[in-house]
Amino acid sequence: MADAAGGRQEIWVEKYRPQRLEDVVGHPSITERLQSYVDRDDLPHLLFAGPAGTGKTTASIAIAKEIYGDDWQDNFLELNASDERGIDVVRxxxxxxxxTSFGGYDHRIIFLDEADALTDDAQSALRRTMEQFSENxxxxxxCNYSSKIIDPIQSRCAVFRFSPIDDDAVAAHLRDLAAREDxxxxxxxxxALVYxxxxxxxxxxxxxxxxxxxxDVVxxxxxxxxxxxxxxxEIEDMVTEAIDGDFTAARSTLDDLISNRGLAGGDIIDQVHRSVWEFDVKEAAAVxxxxxxxxxxYRIAEGANERVQLEALLASVALNADE
Structure with a gap:
């Protein structure tokens, strides 16, 4: 678990990052198509869209390692558009x-992470750059949202959509890592980790x-x-209390989650949304x-107070309990 040279703990995300496309977890159809590009030495421009942590960066690095081997870092430029948003980074x-001149390979790879953070002007400049240097x-x-990428760029790329990784695949990978780390x-x-x-x-x-x-034991x-x-x-208890008309109990559960457990309002909303159809409530109440x-x-995203909005949510549900 510790780094042999300095005794430091390695970050497992990097330590166990897949080195080959076939090792990327959760997207067999995508990795098969990408592997065919590599095998045919016919790599187009690519657009990877999907939520965080689903393998977009890993797949990109794996492509570079398969094409360039030990020379991959000399032929692979990684930029993060959320840090360098302006048109200058493109130009x-x-x-x-x-x-830059290079030998032995037909082309180099530029990986632009979080490309949906680029301004429209920067994306337009990027489109022209893609045209200008398409030969090499x-x-x-x-990106997280392909809709934020301008159409002229999308039309120049093969688009791959990375969905959230299946729970069974996540669980299997975690068991494998746990075994490796003893x-x-x-x-x-x-x-719980999967959830x-x-x-x-x-x-x-x-x-x-x-x-x-x-x-301790995980x-x-x-x-x-x-x-x-x-x-x-806990989420189900809070929501069920509100649906049953017991606002005081629901508010008490919410207060414990926010004040004592440190959960953010957005996280609570996400958990309720994920679980709402699993609650034992009538369809009308769920709707x-x-x-x-x-x-x-929406209101929290626009800057409203999280606690006020969540309490208002529970109050509204409780007020309609008898309908």
């Missing part, structure tokens, strides 16, 4: 890399490493404590809850 850094440069763009764990601990991750493999691995650092209690995640039954949930989520 300067990308062009400088694209123009391939672009891989990564960790003691329980199945309810793995289930907290919600399809995000990076979050799952980081949570496993954090839970292992306690020195179990449900440890996982929920270190991930600041409410147990599904009403979702309606108010969407309104609260």
């Amino acid at each position: 300067d850094r990308i062009k400088d890399f694209a123009r 440069t391939r672009f891989i763009l990564s 960790l003691e764990y329980t199945e309810d601990g793995i289930d 907290a991750a919600d399809g995000d493999m990076r979050r799952a691995i980081n949570a496993l490493q954090a839970a292992s650092a306690t020195g 179990d449900e209690e440890t996982v929920f404590a270190i991930t600041a995640t409410a147990r599904p039954e 009403r809850l979702l309606d108010r949930l969407g309104e609260a989520d």
